[in-house]
Amino acid sequence: MTAIQANQLDRALVAAPASSMAASRAPLAAVSAQRFNAWYGPNHALVDVSLDIPVRHVTALIGPSGCGKSTFLRWINRMNDLVDTARAEGVLRLNGCDLLHRRVDLVDLRRRVGMVFQKPNPFPKSIYDNVAYGPRLHGSPGRAELDETVEACLRKAGLWDEVKDRLRDSALSLSGGQQQRLCIARTLAVNPEVVLMDEPTSALDPRATTRIEELIRTLREQYTIIIVTHNMHQAMRVSDRTAFFYHGRLIEQGPTDRVFNHPDHPETRDYVAGRFG
Numbered sequence: 001m002t003a004i005q006a007n008q009l010d011r012a013l014v015a016a017p018a019s020s021m022a023a024s025r026a027p028l029a030a031v032s033a034q035r036f037n038a039w040y041g042p043n044h045a046l047v048d049v050s051l052d053i054p055v056r057h058v059t060a061l062i063g064p065s066g067c068g069k070s071t072f073l074r075w076i077n078r079m080n081d082l083v084d085t086a087r088a089e090g091v092l093r094l095n096g097c098d099l100l101h102r103r104v105d106l107v108d109l110r111r112r113v114g115m116v117f118q119k120p121n122p123f124p125k126s127i128y129d130n131v132a133y134g135p136r137l138h139g140s141p142g143r144a145e146l147d148e149t150v151e152a153c154l155r156k157a158g159l160w161d162e163v164k165d166r167l168r169d170s171a172l173s174l175s176g177g178q179q180q181r182l183c184i185a186r187t188l189a190v191n192p193e194v195v196l197m198d199e200p201t202s203a204l205d206p207r208a209t210t211r212i213e214e215l216i217r218t219l220r221e222q223y224t225i226i227i228v229t230h231n232m233h234q235a236m237r238v239s240d241r242t243a244f245f246y247h248g249r250l251i252e253q254g255p256t257d258r259v260f261n262h263p264d265h266p267e268t269r270d271y272v273a274g275r276f277g
Contacts, residue, residue: 029093030055030194030224031076036090038071040083045071047248048090053194053241058216058225060239060256062232064277067245069228073196075099076226077113078106095193111138114187118199120179122171122186127154127163130171130182134190149189157185158215177208184215188223195219197227201234213238232272236260244268 029052038046046068053059061069071080078099080086092099094113111134123130131150135141141149150167154160159181163174171182180200187195197216201209216225216238229235235242236256243253244267252259252268263269270276 028055029053030095031226032091032093033072034091036072036075036088036092038068038075038080038086038088040071041085045248046088049245049250051243051250051253053224053226055224056220056222057240058220058227058238059241059243060235061226061228061243061245062230062235063245063251063271065230068248069243069245070198072245073198073226073228076194076196077110077115078104079115081106107138111190112192113194113196114190114192116180116183116187116195116197116200119203120176120183122174122179122182124170124172126168127171127174127182128167130186131189134186138190153185153188154182156188156219157181158211158218159185175208177204177211180204180208180212181215184212184219188219192223194224194226197225199228199230202230209234230277232260232274244271246271 031051031053033049033051036046036049036051037044049068049072051072061073063069074080075088075092076094076099080088088100090100094109098104099109123133125133128150131153132146135146135149151160151164154163159178162178163169163182171179174182180203184195184200201212204212213234216227219225220240227235227239239256241254242256242259244251244259244263244265246267252263252265259268260272263272
């Protein structure tokens with residue numbers, strides 16, 4: 001080896017760790033779409049959407065009504081299979097798994113991808129049985145294990161101290177905000193990889209909304225969260241990244257601060273400024 005070659009090798013060895021560290025800091029994609037298209041009958045609801053949702057981040061999907069953001073959300077756990085006219089093409093993956101493959105186990109998929117809806121939808125069961133429902137469905141946990149899961153998930157949802165003395169009461173006796181946090185606890189009980197939230201605070205009062213937003217910021221440390229919201233301030237408060245949809249197309253995506261304060265596209269600038277919506 002010549003002196004010149006040795007010097008080149010030394011420089012390469014010094015540079016390599018920095019490159020590797022940079023790669024390790026880059027968030028991996030929990031959900032990845034490439035040229036993803038979706039239809040409801042003849043209506044082309046999503047057009048060539050390419051979007052990576054990073055692991056253990058909160059990603060907000062924003063845009064006016066009918067722009068495709070909820071459609072995209074519902075394809076991630078294949079809820080649109082329940083719509084006769086719905087179909088999709090392209091690439092949509094969950095941690096490398098092809099979500100559009102005809103052999104995808106939908107029961108297992110909906111364990112891996114939890115869903116929190118616009119309005120709280122607790123089962124007409126006890127508080128305890130709401131949280132225990134998923135673990136019972138997907139296995140045969142013993143009573144001690146089930147008790148531990150129920151408590152842990154209610155704690156994660158910030159609800160344990162409020163309901164620990166009335167776990168056998170009906171979930172329908174809870175306030176709207178408590179019901180929504182119970183639905184989040186029920187979702188967490190099956191240990192999902194991704195939690196989808198479709199306008200989770202639109203039916204709640206400001207105080208309950210604040211509690212849910214605080215919860216989202218806490219849960220981001222353990223879960224990948226994708227939230228659809230029309231509330232621009234909420235998107236800025238809770239999300240790490242934002243994706244703006246318009247007329248079925250993904251117009252812009254990136255760190256939330258940049259999308260809101262330094263958008264690249266005039267449509268994004270007008271929307272976040274409230275000029276249309």
